[in-house]
Structures are given as C-alpha cells and as structure tokens.
Amino acid sequence: MVDSGRRERAEPEAVGPSGRRSRVTRNRAERVRRRRRFTGKIVLAVVAVVVLVGVFVGAKLWHTVFGAGDDYTGNGKRDIVIQIKDGDSTTMVGETLQHEQVVKTVRAFVNAAHGNSKISSIQPGFYRMRTEIPAADAVARLADPENRVGRLVIPEGRQLDDTTDMKTNKVNPGIFSLISRATCVTLDGNQHCVAVEELRAAATNSTPAALAVPPWAVEPFTELGKDHRRIEGLIAPGTFNVDPAASAETILSTLISAGAVEYMKSGLVDTAQTMGLSPYDILVVASLVEQESRSQDFAKVAQVIYNRLHAHHTLEFDSTVNYPLDRREVATTDADRAQKTPWNTYVSQGLPATAICSPGVDALHAAEHPEPGDWLYFVTIDAQGTTLFTKDYQQHLANIELAKRNGVLDSAR
DSSP: HHHHHHSSOOOOOOHOOOOOOHHHHHHHHHHHHHHHHHHHHHHHHHHHHHHHHHHHHHHHHHHHHTTSSOOSSSSOEEEEEEOOTTTTOOHHHHHHHHHTSSSSSHHHHHOOOOOHHHHHHHHHHHEEEESSOOHHHHHHHHHHHGGOOOOOETTTTSSOOOEEEETTOEEOOOHHHHHHHHOEEEEETEEEOOOOHHHHHHHHHOOOOTTTTGGGHHHHHHHHHHHGGGGGTOSSSSSEEOOTTTTTTHHHHHHHHHHHHHTTTTHHHHHHHHHSSSSSHHHHHHHHHHHHHHHHHHHHHHHHHHHHTTTTTTOOHHHHGGGGGGOOOOOOOOHHHOOOOSOOTTTTTSSOOSSSSOHHHHHHHHHHOOOOOOEEEEEEEEOOOOEEEEEEEHHHHHHHHHHHHHHHTSSSS
C-alpha cells in the first residue's frame, strides 16, 4: 500500500543541471516560435502591400488605356488635325484620339470601331477631326476620305515651278503648287495652306542642313546661291503624307530627306564611284533622260548623254533651254537657244547646273545603267514616239527631216 501510494505521488521536478537545460530549450523554442510569428506577419503585410500596389497600378493602366467607359456627347468644340502612324492598331489610334481630346476614352472608340473594316485598314497619314465628339462620330470621320488631309502625290518628271504647255496654254502644277494644295485644310470654317511663296522662300534662304540636303548634293546646292532651283530634283517622285501644320522649311526638309533615302535604294553612291561620276551628276543625267525621252528609250538616251560628254560635245537639249523659262514644248527658237543660263546646254558644255525635274526610278536606273552604244544623236520622228539613234551627223539630219515631214519637229536640235 505504501509502495503503491508512493508510485501515485507526483515526481519532484529536477533542479539540477539537467533541469536548467530543459528550461533553456523551452525558452529557445518559444523565441523561435515568436520570430516565426513575427516574420509571418511581415510577409503577410508585404504581400498585402504588393497586392494593393498591383491593384492600384492595374486600375490606373486600365483607366489610361480604356478609360472609365464614358463618352462625349454633342458636336464637339474645335477642328484639329491628328496623325495616324504606320502600324498603328485600333487601340493605338484610340490612344491618339484620347490624347488629342477627340474621344473621351479609348474603350469607347475601340467599341465603336469594332467590326468596321475601314478603321482596321486605315492608312497612315493626317486626318481632320474635332475635339470632344462621340466615339461613333470619330469613327465616321476617320472612315470618310474627305477628312484625309496632307496627301501629296508627285508625278515623275515634275519640276518645282509650274510650267505652261506652249501649244495648249495648259498650266501644269509644279511641286511647290502640289505641296501647297496638299497642305490646305479647312479648320472651323477657315482654310489654312502653306503658300507657294513660303515654300520658294524656304528653298531660297534655308541652309543645306535645315533642308536636309544630302552630302553629295551640298556643293551644287551651294554653287547656285540664292536660287530656289538649287533643290530641283532632290525631292523624289512618289506619294507622301505632309503635315499641314508644319512650316515650309520642315516640309521641304522632310521631302528632301525622303528623296535621298529613295535614291539610295538604287545604290547611287556606289554606282557613281564605279562610273567616275558624282551621285549628283547621275541624278542630273536621270532628269534629262526623264524629260528627253520615253521609258523604252531611257537607257539609250542616257548613253547618248555620256557619249557626248566624253566627246566634249554640247548636249544641246531643248529641255534645258525651256527649264528656267517654265515652259514645255518640243522645239525652241534661235533666240531661246542663245540665252545664257546655268541650264542652257546649247551655249555651255557639260551638264546643267541642277537637275531639271524629279526623275523617276526607271530614269535613274537608266542613268546608272546606260545601254552600250556609240550614238551621239537621237530624234523622235512620229507621234507614236519612235526615236532614231545614230552616230553619223548626216544621218541625224536626214532623221530630222523625216520628223519635220511627220509634223513632229519644226527645227533641228
């Protein structure tokens, strides 16, 4: 009984060294548990902050891109011009419109444009819009070709100034006139255009750097002094988007820069080096080819030019006489041919001072790759454009007589 009762009695707690170790262990475990609880709270707090920041940033981004879903009403406030860039998606167009305060939200525009093939295939360029209009109205305006502005088309063979056909008295608009027309836009009932006079003044007075004249054209550009024709030929033919709000100088520099890029595609600089000419010389030859012949004869006419230059023969092209006179006709008078100008190839040997038009790709290719031959003369003999080439001057005179009989030519080249 005594023993059983003794066994049921609680054992006394150890107070020796082993007891102290036990308390130390328990204390350490407790501290670890406290640290873990504290660390867990910190992690939770950080996660919460990250989530809140993510929600905030996401909300801001969503609002920036898609807005709150609301839209403008009414007829808008004022007319403006906006630019659609190459590769812009519908959402990117909406962002541009929202930034310019045309539409209130991107989402409203995207929703209004959904399923509209004209918007999904919209061309890069400049468009007349109106601020603070419903998204559906913005879509309708962009889809209307009448609101496309600043579209410039420069045909091959066009020169800077207007020219007059002496047979019909028809005026052919030059590049300056074409640019001016392309910049015309009516905003809030008032028409705004960059005037021809502004363009001519910029071509006359601006520095080569301001006009983005390529290095290979700076010398001839400078030699012509304060003559606006010093940029002739540097603007390539083609279709361009012109900012109606830009200055005359900016428009010209943009077009000249684009022209240099276009001309470089053919390897102009390397070809010129191979031929022992300057790139500008080849451009001038190409302009003569463009004005003096039809495409099927481009390469032959280019060879005639080079043959005559190598023989130190004056080129004697009527196109170079007519160029500073701003007119076009097949033949010229003795008085015309006697006028000494920087372009008249009857009175001066070599090439004219500048190109006499903006040559096209085919004419430039012909100037770079002339057709081999010994021809020195050529003349068009009929209304169909048949052109005869020869090295013999007497044969050339006979060909001229044939052209006269066919009513194509009044006087000899």
